[in-house]
Amino acid sequence: MPELPEVETVVRALRPVLTGKTIDQLELLHPRVTRHGHPHLLEDACRGANIVALSRRGKFILIELENRPTVAVHLRMSGQLLVSDTPLPSPHLRAIFHLEDGPTLNFVDIRTFGTIFLIDGSEPDGYRTLGIEPLSSSFTAKRFGEILEGRATGIKTLLLRQDLIAGIGNIYASEACWLAKVHPALPAGELNEAQVKRLHRAIRRVLSDAVENLGTTLSDFRRPDGEPGQYGNRLHVYGRHENPCPRCGTSIERMVQHGRSTFFCPRCQSQQLRD
Ligand SMILES: [Zn+2]
Secondary structure, eight states: OOOHHHHHHHHHHHHHHHTTOBEEEEEEOOGGGGTTSOHHHHHHHHTTOBEEEEEEETTEEEEEETTSOEEEEEOTTTEEEEEESSOOOOTTEEEEEEETTSOEEEEEESSOOOEEEEESSOOOHHHHTOOBOTTSTTOOHHHHHHHHTTOOSBHHHHHTOTTTBSSOOHHHHHHHHHHTTOOTTSBGGGOOHHHHHHHHHHHHHHHHHHHHTTOOOSSSOOOTTSOOOSOGGGOSSTTOTTSBOTTTOOBOEEEEETTEEEEEOTTTTOTTOOO
């Protein structure tokens, strides 16, 4: 699933293309796209609307409209927002933003988990309850420590909770724990001060590096021009089980936490490591 860096990559690519453009019409091609709202309200809000800004909140792409509610897009597992001159001939095309005097914005989604909805008070809980933005200046080591306090959940699983910290998913949670030398199963509330500081720094570094490298493509993620992200070959542990740890050479291991794969180095991230 696209995480903060992939979504940020999409927003940065779409911003110069869409800002200042007018939406002629939003054409909805699959009922699941609008399951979080009312398709007619969404179509009405988009018809003739001027796009004033593109932004991101957690893993949501926000298309801000002049004097209208903001349109949110969540790519979920396999959603793609692709720019083309005319609608793409894809069998997985789920929605089309037709722009006046401009390109077409195609919402392609093989698995149909992606959604488009309005931020008008009827938005889903997953949006309303989003936690702090990890790349914002308000996400300090102190704030991070407060979020972890008293929590018994394994730290890597806790990092996936969008209502605490918005935007981190399975890839970057594993990567951040490795970079910080923190065992992914360590109860979040038991991290000592040094570990909290290291992990806080690691989260921000991993996410910024991935944004710089236009995100990670494991399978479906594409930038709006159809190209894949470039961070995939920079991953240290994610998907690299049985390969040597880039830091110490020990074989990377995979374990399952709450149904999700976690990748870690059993030596660098030893559970006993408390320094
Ligand atoms: Zn190692």
